[in-house]
Amino acid sequence: MSGLGLFSVVGLGVxxxxxxxxxxxxxxxxxxxxxxxxxxxxxxxxxxxxxxxVVLPELASSGYVFESAEEARAAAIASDxxxxxxxxxxAARGDAIVVGGFCELAAxxxxxxxxxxxxxxxxxxxxxxxxxxxxxxxxFSPGEQAAPVVDTAFGRIGLAVCYDLEFPELxxxxxxxxxxxxxxxxxxxxQPDPPDGRPILHSIAAVTAYLNKVFVAVCDxxxxxxxxxFEGGSVIATPLGEASTAxxxxxxxxxxxxxxxxxxxxxxxxDNDVFGDRRPEHYRxxxx
Amino acid sequence: MSGLGLFSVVGLGVxxxxxxxxxxxxxxxxxxxxxxxxxxxxxxxxxxxxxxxVVLPELASSGYVFESAEEARAAAIASDxxxxxxxxxxAARGDAIVVGGFCELAAxxxxxxxxxxxxxxxxxxxxxxxxxxxxxxxxFSPGEQAAPVVDTAFGRIGLAVCYDLEFPELxxxxxxxxxxxxxxxxxxxxQPDPPDGRPILHSIAAVTAYLNKVFVAVCDxxxxxxxxxFEGGSVIATPLGEASTAxxxxxxxxxxxxxxxxxxxxxxxxDNDVFGDRRPEHYRxxxx
Numbered sequence: 001m002s003g004l005g006l007f008s009v010v011g012l013g014v015x016x017x018x019x020x021x022x023x024x025x026x027x028x029x030x031x032x033x034x035x036x037x038x039x040x041x042x043x044x045x046x047x048x049x050x051x052x053x054v055v056l057p058e059l060a061s062s063g064y065v066f067e068s069a070e071e072a073r074a075a076a077i078a079s080d081x082x083x084x085x086x087x088x089x090x091a092a093r094g095d096a097i098v099v100g101g102f103c104e105l106a107a108x109x110x111x112x113x114x115x116x117x118x119x120x121x122x123x124x125x126x127x128x129x130x131x132x133x134x135x136x137x138x139x140f141s142p143g144e145q146a147a148p149v150v151d152t153a154f155g156r157i158g159l160a161v162c163y164d165l166e167f168p169e170l171x172x173x174x175x176x177x178x179x180x181x182x183x184x185x186x187x188x189x190x191q192p193d194p195p196d197g198r199p200i201l202h203s204i205a206a207v208t209a210y211l212n213k214v215f216v217a218v219c220d221x222x223x224x225x226x227x228x229x230f231e232g233g234s235v236i237a238t239p240l241g242e243a244s245t246a247x248x249x250x251x252x253x254x255x256x257x258x259x260x261x262x263x264x265x266x267x268x269x270x271d272n273d274v275f276g277d278r279r280p281e282h283y284r285x286x287x288x
Numbered sequence: 289m290s291g292l293g294l295f296s297v298v299g300l301g302v303x304x305x306x307x308x309x310x311x312x313x314x315x316x317x318x319x320x321x322x323x324x325x326x327x328x329x330x331x332x333x334x335x336x337x338x339x340x341x342v343v344l345p346e347l348a349s350s351g352y353v354f355e356s357a358e359e360a361r362a363a364a365i366a367s368d369x370x371x372x373x374x375x376x377x378x379a380a381r382g383d384a385i386v387v388g389g390f391c392e393l394a395a396x397x398x399x400x401x402x403x404x405x406x407x408x409x410x411x412x413x414x415x416x417x418x419x420x421x422x423x424x425x426x427x428f429s430p431g432e433q434a435a436p437v438v439d440t441a442f443g444r445i446g447l448a449v450c451y452d453l454e455f456p457e458l459x460x461x462x463x464x465x466x467x468x469x470x471x472x473x474x475x476x477x478x479q480p481d482p483p484d485g486r487p488i489l490h491s492i493a494a495v496t497a498y499l500n501k502v503f504v505a506v507c508d509x510x511x512x513x514x515x516x517x518f519e520g521g522s523v524i525a526t527p528l529g530e531a532s533t534a535x536x537x538x539x540x541x542x543x544x545x546x547x548x549x550x551x552x553x554x555x556x557x558x559d560n561d562v563f564g565d566r567r568p569e570h571y572r573x574x575x576x
Contacts, residue, residue, distance in 0.1 A: 133560060135559070142567075168460055168499055169456075169460065169566070172457065203498075204499070207495040207496075271425065277419050277420075277451075277455075279430075280573065283458055284461035284462070285457060285461055
């Protein structure tokens with residue numbers, strides 16, 4: 001069992017609570033064996049705390065700061081790899097769901113920055129990151145399918161990976177497709193301290209949750225790789241825009257009890273509904 | 289000249305700064321003459337401070353808490369009303385732009401919750417709020433045209449009114465249509481103090497600005513009408529997600545110097561571009 005400490009347990013929402021955990025860990029791109037073991041140990045620690053949905057960071061299987069396409073390819077694993085099987089085994093122990101980022105080797109030989117949703121039966125869905133950040137396009141192919149929403153025993157889980165969160169069309173689309181929770185593995189580079197003390201990643205999660213009336217679980221990584229420091233900005237945000245956050249940069253677990261069933265209610269007061277009030281014919285989303 | 293006090297002058301952005309003011313005032317629905325006069329006086333105070341773009345709250349002409357459709361109709365003015373002419377006269381004095389909310393009586397007799405963009409030459413654009421909140425649908429007709437982006441000497445200004453800001457498709461659309469600044473008159477009901485001390489309106493403005501790489505100027509109202517207290521949550525946010533805010537609930541002016549020309553640059557670092565990186569074919573914005 002991992003020594004991963006617990007930051008907080010917070011009750012969010014009212015009924016039918018689902019225990020969601022974000023495991024803020026520090027994979028190490030120079031030690032894949034240790035990174036892989038740490039990812040499974042983090043799941044184990046979350047299951048021991050009663051987590052029903054466990055979110056891991058982006059590229060939890062491998063670490064992030066590759067130096068070449070060859071290095072990324074050497075680190076890539078297929079979605080039937082034993083590592084994801086070990087995630088599934090831990091999920092089975094708690095009858096839980098795991099969402100985690102991994103460096104994927106596709107059957108056609110391409111390498112993707114992917115997230116898997118895993119349960120006791122194995123891999124339920126793989127999402128390949130649509131929006132590649134910075135050097136990622138040097139070693140990853142961009143995804144070619146919309147981000148999925150997966151029906152689970154605990155609610156409908158939409159997947160996104162890191163920079164995807166900066167595209168409000170993608171998160172809105174997940175909510176419109178029925179997501180109660182958006183689970184987002186991230187590897188957010190450390191930002192300068194904002195004037196108001198709130199990392200922009202926390203604000204993005206809170207506003208995405210509030211505008212779409214969904215829960216948003218961002219599992220960020222911490223630590224430093226090859227000189228790049230990461231934010232450690234994990235956050236679980238509610239449809240009211242409230243956020244339970246990790247202390248920036250530290251390793252640990254954010255755990256929140258979330259009324260995921262309540263997220264299907266899009267009403268705002270007696271007269272409004274955030275989906276029903278939409279006026280799609282008047283949005284100018286196609287370039288002029 | 290109004291006694292409207294100044295909250296803050298902040299330099300935001302680097303070059304070609306445009307001075308943007310949000311005048312956080314308290315119209316009174318029971319005293320239209322005083323409300324109208326206060327709106328013009330607030331513009332005058334902002335012009336005296338050197339403002340080049342002045343934003344007033346939603347329904348600055350009339351106040352907000354109507355009790356009946358008849359009362360709203362009686363308060364409604366045409367877009368060629370002398371009040372908007374007085375806004376234009378003040379704008380002319382500073383060679384400035386004014387964006388303000390007004391209760392509009394249309395030529396066909398319908399009543400709209402509208403925002404006007406006014407300069408020295410008069411009314412340049414009228415936008416009729418697309419998303420009506422709560423009781424508003426009892427007295428206002430919903431708008432039937434997309435929110436506009438108006439080319440001005442200081443930059444391209446997109447218009448939105450209050451609840452519109454909760455539709456990320458609308459604000460994204462304004463940015464894609466070229467807005468450098470989204471000017472949003474609001475009348476935001478007072479919310480419970482958030483756990484992190486930051487009103488959700490401030491977070492929405494900051495995240496909207498950050499995700500779209502635009503400036504966002506939200507001019508909220510303060511005060512209480514017929515038992516309804518307003519937030520007084522005015523905020524000017526930058527493409528970096530930084531926000532200059534008003535002290536909640538107090539009357540006063542938020543003034544910020546904004547590099548509006550810089551908002552046309554959508555690059556993020558050397559490899560990314562928040563518009564160029566979009567994958568519209570994979571967003572699920574149409575209901576399944």
